[in-house]
Amino acid sequence: MIEKDLEDFEDFYKQRVNAQFFKIKKFTKKLIQEVRENLIEIKVCLDHFLEAGKDKIDQKSQRSLNFFSDRIRKEIDEIEIPEEDLNYDNINDLINSIKKLFTSINEVARKSLPKFHKEVQPQIKELNYITRKLGKKQAQLDEFMRKKYTDVKNAEYLLKKLPKLYNLKENIEHAKTDLDNFQSELDERNRIQESLNSELINIEKNVLFEKLKAEKDNIFQLRIRINDEIGFKKALKKLKFELEKNSIHIPNIDLNYMRDFLKSPIKMLANERKDLPKFTALMVQLRHALEENKLNLKTETKEKTIEQINTIFDEKRLQGDIEEYLQIREKIREIETEINDAGLAKKLEEVKDQISSNTIKLEHVETDLNRKNKDYTRYLNSLKNEREEFQNLIEEILNEKVKINITFSF
Secondary structure, three states: OEEEEHHHHHHHHHHHHHHHOHHHHHHHHHHHHHHHHHHHHHHHHHHHHHHHHOOOOOHHHHHHHHHHHHHHHHHHHOOOOOOOOOOHHHHHHHHHHHHHHHHHHHHHHHHHHHHOHHHHHHHHHHHHHHHHHHHHHHHHHHHHHHHHOHHHHHHHHHHHHHHHHHHHHHHHHHHHHHHHHHHHHHHHHHHHHHHHHHHHHHHHOOHHHHHHHHHHHHHHHHHHHHHHHOOOHHHHHHHHHHHHOOOOOOOOOOHHHHHHHHHOHHHHHHOOOOOOHHHHHHHHHHHHHHHOOOOOOOHHHHHHHHHHHHHHHHHOHHHHHHHHHHHHHHHHHHHHHHHHHOOHHHHHHHHHHHHHHHHHHHHHHHHHHHHHHHHHHHHHHHHHHHHHHHHHHHHHHHOOOEEEEOOOOO
């Protein structure tokens, strides 16, 4: 097995193909050299046209002769004759260029020759002779390419697959660079996140925040207890419903207060005086409606609600709980004021905002990293498959195993 680096493969392969198809390449070069000579002969013939027309034709005819000569010379100069690097494409381009030359000669001759053809008859015959020779060489080259050059063409066309290997190699290198950059950015974002989280924990460990948390826990537990004490919303909603549809009548009941109480009972209680006059009046009216069985509730629900109302009146605990609720709420306000005055609230908010912003950036970087990793893996697999297929095709042409080594710049 022959091993070649990707960068060295093209030169190696061309040498092997040229050696393998030496006779065909040699004959092709011979034909192309003869074409070159014919083209030079046409240029010399054009000089003969100019010499023959000199002092023999009028000025207008001379301009036509000059146009005739310049146009054909220009067409010839534009023909690219392949040198050492012969291949099917540039030889085919040469054949097409010669065809185009014939078309141009015929076109310009049809327009220009009638103006001076009598004075340049020998040169016209000379040009016809040379173009016939060139036409035969072009036809011979065309036929040779179709009949003898097919295997060479297939071998040469294999090199057209090389750019794809280079492109995949570059894609892999670029993807790896991006991967490394994204990974570095991800590491940095994680480091920042860890630092911000530590800073957040340290701020929250401040004694003021610990006090605030303790008081908020207290008020949370107290709200649960108060809600348990006034857990007769079902009966109260039933009373509101009956009052709103006028199915029962209870004098002096504050329906607006009842609606607000159902929406936010603790808030309404906290806004009352210590003896809770509005709430007490509402409870009296609710108990009376229950005792009169005006709400048509289940016996169990009715009796439990009456028992809860009696407990509120007998034990007077609800008033104490509301008073305690107000005291804790005031403590929370005082602690929050201390936190604000110490600049801790602003600092806490800033750190939380930074954590939120960095979290978003982290997610974006992780997304980019995953996407680029998929690209990187896809390019690697594509390169592996393309190289394997390419090596198999090389083996078919050279009858020898060749391994292409691809080295990445990372």
